[in-house]
Amino acid sequence: MGQTPITFIRQVLALVIYPDLISCINVPDDVKKRAQDILNACGGKSAGAYTGSHGIDMIRKNVANYIKNRDGYDSDFNNICLSGGASAAIKYVMELFCNNPCKKSGVMIPIPQYPLYSASIAQFGLEPVGYYLDEDNNWALDVSELQRAIKEAESRCQVRAIVVINPGNPTGSVLSPDNVKTIIKFAKEHNLFIFADEVYQDNVYPSDMKFVSFKKVMMEMGSPFSEMEVASFMSLSKGYMGECGLRGGWMELVNMDKDVQAHLFKAISSNLCPTSLGQAGMDCVAKPPAPGEPSHERWLGEKSAVLASLKSRAKLAADAFNAMPGFKCNEVRGAMYAFPRFEIPKKAIEEAKKQNKAADVFYAFKLLEETGICVVAGSGFGQKPGTYHFRTTILPQPKLLKEMLDIFKNFQEKFLKEFS
Numbered sequence: 001m002g003q004t005p006i007t008f009i010r011q012v013l014a015l016v017i018y019p020d021l022i023s024c025i026n027v028p029d030d031v032k033k034r035a036q037d038i039l040n041a042c043g044g045k046s047a048g049a050y051t052g053s054h055g056i057d058m059i060r061k062n063v064a065n066y067i068k069n070r071d072g073y074d075s076d077f078n079n080i081c082l083s084g085g086a087s088a089a090i091k092y093v094m095e096l097f098c099n100n101p102c103k104k105s106g107v108m109i110p111i112p113q114y115p116l117y118s119a120s121i122a123q124f125g126l127e128p129v130g131y132y133l134d135e136d137n138n139w140a141l142d143v144s145e146l147q148r149a150i151k152e153a154e155s156r157c158q159v160r161a162i163v164v165i166n167p168g169n170p171t172g173s174v175l176s177p178d179n180v181k182t183i184i185k186f187a188k189e190h191n192l193f194i195f196a197d198e199v200y201q202d203n204v205y206p207s208d209m210k211f212v213s214f215k216k217v218m219m220e221m222g223s224p225f226s227e228m229e230v231a232s233f234m235s236l237s238k239g240y241m242g243e244c245g246l247r248g249g250w251m252e253l254v255n256m257d258k259d260v261q262a263h264l265f266k267a268i269s270s271n272l273c274p275t276s277l278g279q280a281g282m283d284c285v286a287k288p289p290a291p292g293e294p295s296h297e298r299w300l301g302e303k304s305a306v307l308a309s310l311k312s313r314a315k316l317a318a319d320a321f322n323a324m325p326g327f328k329c330n331e332v333r334g335a336m337y338a339f340p341r342f343e344i345p346k347k348a349i350e351e352a353k354k355q356n357k358a359a360d361v362f363y364a365f366k367l368l369e370e371t372g373i374c375v376v377a378g379s380g381f382g383q384k385p386g387t388y389h390f391r392t393t394i395l396p397q398p399k400l401l402k403e404m405l406d407i408f409k410n411f412q413e414k415f416l417k418e419f420s
């Protein structure tokens with residue numbers, strides 16, 4: 001998508017993978033020191049060696065420190081596990097819920113949701129329990145809908161966990177602290193484990209909104225909420241980094257039952273270790289160059305530029321969709337996606353039926369074939385019956401995004417003419 005990588009991360013990675021460069025290349029001293037620290041912390045002082053199964057201890061400690069500074073509450077590095085992207089960690093924890101001897105375990109997931117969850121739930125023989133996000137209220141989470149969903153699921157499974165994605169994929173929503181509090185209370189009432197998918201924590205765009213972690217809110221609420229079991233996930237793929245091919249991630253396990261955590265860590269160790277370069281990338285995220293260090297200014301400038309550009313593209317996309325006939329798009333407040341709702345004329349719905357396709361899939365294919373623009377139909381994420389959506393990303397650079405939105409508008413006008 002043409003995003004410029006963060007120089008500090010790439011320089012550290014280059015030296016970690018080819019340490020001979022440390023003595024001969026012209027890069028800032030803090031880059032050299034960081035690479036050397038990471039190498040020293042690697043078994044065998046080489047990024048080619050297996051690392052500890054749950055990640056390099058030095059990096060786990062830096063992550064714990066990052067979380068402490070973010071939330072204002074202690075974090076124990078023994079509860080941090082580095083992973084090959086957030087996906088791996090999410091799946092490890094999800095797998096804990098299989099083999100319930102009494103009744104199938106149910107996991108509450110938002111609709112629409114990022115399909116990793118429905119796929120993992122199916123893979124581990126669990127039961128999905130969907131709860132709808134409130135599109136008319138900027139995709140907020142409504143407790144009466146959570147109550148409806150859990151009640152409806154009681155006969156088919158024992159609901160044991162809830163997944164919350166904040167900021168949201170595909171919705172672009174950001175939960176308010178009050179909304180997070182409501183979810184925590186609901187989870188407590190029903191004794192649910194919380195999967196807090198917080199991979200977009202750096203991607204919050206309105207100046208009057210801020211990311212707040214589940215852990216922070218829970219700790220602020222005090223006992224008994226501060227004793228609840230939560231797993232929070234973070235990724236190198238999102239934020240200002242966008243290094244999704246490196247496969248870096250971490251999870252923090254908050255208050256997990258000690259025996260369960262021991263089994264989980266044992267199971268994870270059978271995968272040997274997450275990639276050492278992904279871990280090195282996470283180290284740069286957890287401990288970026290501090291003010292006064294040689295790389296700080298450049299790092300801050302690049303990070304701020306990426307986030308500012310995403311913010312303006314978030315507005316550009318939502319405004320453009322809202323100007324198209326038959327479209328309604330919520331403000332893109334976070335993450336990297338717009339998920340507009342749109343009308344499909346009756347004639348097009350009939351044509352889709354003839355082709356044995358869902359109407360939104362028919363639309364997405366027609367768009368792809370006629371313009372080359374690729375979006376994901378709303379049915380891939382789940383949507384209220386009778387509504388149609390698609391997800392598009394705001395990741396293309398501004399010039400390309402503008403061009404794409406113009407082509408999209410022409411397509412939509414032509415589509416409406418053809419089928420009305």
Ligand SMILES: Cc1ncc(COP(=O)(O)O)c(C=O)c1O
Binds near residue numbers: 165
């Ligand atoms: C909500 C959410 N969680 C997790 C992931 C997976 O991230 P990773 O690349 O770290 O595995 C994604 C990727 O798009 C995502 O959108």
